[in-house]
Amino acid sequence: MADVHPALLMYLGYRHTENRVMAELAEAGFDDVTLAQARVFQRLAEDGIRLTDLAEQAQLTKQSTQFLVDQLEQAGYVERRPDPSDARARLICIAERGREAQLQARQVENAIRREWTRHLGKERMALLTELLQDLRPLVDPFE
Amino acid sequence: MADVHPALLMYLGYRHTENRVMAELAEAGFDDVTLAQARVFQRLAEDGIRLTDLAEQAQLTKQSTQFLVDQLEQAGYVERRPDPSDARARLICIAERGREAQLQARQVENAIRREWTRHLGKERMALLTELLQDLRPLVDPFE
DNA sequence: ACAATTAGTCAGACTCTCTGACTAATCTGA
DNA sequence: TCAGATTAGTCAGAGAGTCTGACTAATTGT
Incomplete structure (x- = not known):
């Protein structure tokens, strides 16, 4: 089925990222x-x-x-x-502990960014980000 | 800040779509x-x-x-x-009522698709969908 | 100065989600 | 083949998350 709604695909990307961040935070000791x-x-x-x-x-x-x-x-x-x-x-x-967790989370996010870039190629990854940014005024109530 | 993570942008797109679908379902009588x-x-x-x-x-x-x-x-x-x-x-x-709700939801989804297409242009909308599809093997546990 | 608004809090109910223990059907291998 | 392990689903109870409503205190506007 080629006609999956882009929003669903977006959801998959978001959920994957969230799962990974939560899992690696827990592993790094931020399990509370x-x-x-x-x-x-x-x-x-x-x-x-x-x-x-x-x-x-x-x-x-x-x-x-x-x-x-x-x-x-x-x-x-x-x-x-x-x-x-x-x-x-x-x-x-x-606060202090939050700062540490934030650092850890950012590392996971960066890792995912690299994985996506490796998969899509640098150009197309930049394009994806740009397209998502373009859509922002339509979907972000704070923009 | 230009460096928002694409996953967050994806989240915004998904949340917007979900909100719209839920709102219009409720309005159409599927408020339960x-x-x-x-x-x-x-x-x-x-x-x-x-x-x-x-x-x-x-x-x-x-x-x-x-x-x-x-x-x-x-x-x-x-x-x-x-x-x-x-x-x-x-x-x-x-079931029956589910079928009706599904139809209504699809209409909202299609409307959003059109809005996004109007905003991005047909080409770039197709490109976005394609890029998201490409990412799917990395982010979809069922693919 | 005083009425309306705004920021936050407290209490209670309801929804959602989980863990643990269970039954019944299916699968697997000695 | 048939007994033990696994799988599909259910039931019960606890805990987490979310909401509505009523409230206090500070701010804003007239």
């Missing part, structure tokens, strides 16, 4: 992060993010996000700092 | 399907599939899959038939 936690963690920005914004990006309610961030904080992956611009808000930042 | 149910339903083959195989493809335990299939069956989206080749097994098939 759940998938749900990782999906939230993944969206943390370098300079911190508010719970509400994080929730919106993760497509979760802020209560659900809070539940997961609490666990990430408990486990040392994340810390909350006061938001200097708003006393109600707090900025969720990557 | 949950996301978890839909993700299982999506994997049903024309000639039926066994619970165990469905579970493997959905990356769930067979107990979880059973839980969701039971609900889909209750709601008329799915029916179970005996498997002629194995008296232990049953084939999970698409």
Whole structure:
């Protein structure tokens, strides 16, 4: 069947990457992060993010996000700092252990990038990335 | 930041499509399907599939899959038939209401395909699909 | 200054997913 | 051939994840 929807193919690529990252994180000792936690963690920005914004990006309610961030904080992956611009808000930042996990995750991501590049060739891999980027305005609610 | 991982871009495309399908299904009256149910339903083959195989493809335990299939069956989206080749097994098939929902979902998918094609152009859309297909052996555990 | 909005929290219910223990049918090899 | 191992599915219970609703405190706008 040649007529598989591109979105399904995208899903396969994403799922494969997520699986690999989770597996290798666990192997590297980060075996206390759940998938749900990782999906939230993944969206943390370098300079911190508010719970509400994080929730919106993760497509979760802020209560659900809070539940997961609490666990990430408990486990040392994340810390909350006061938001200097708003006393109600707090900025969720990557903490020490989170930084280490992030490094590990990036290595897996890079490995996958290399595998895909080796398979497609450098040109076509660049093309794929470019095409996906082009599609972004249509599919990314934050762009 | 130009260096977003292609897998993340893939995720955005998939999530957008899934969101759209779910929203328009709900609008068309199929508002009793949950996301978890839909993700299982999506994997049903024309000639039926066994619970165990469905579970493997959905990356769930067979107990979880059973839980969701039971609900889909209750709601008329799915029916179970005996498997002629194995008296232990049953084939999970698409039922009447499921057929209707599938039709609706396909229309949304086709609409998205058209939108993407309009945005990228016919050539580049074909190229994207081809590149994603090429990647499939690396990312699809069933290929 | 005060009403409306926004950021976050708390509590409780419901959905989803898992592990473990089980039955029945099928397969395998001595 | 037939007894043990495997496979397909089920049942029960626990745990994780997600939601809605009600709330407090800070900020914004008029």
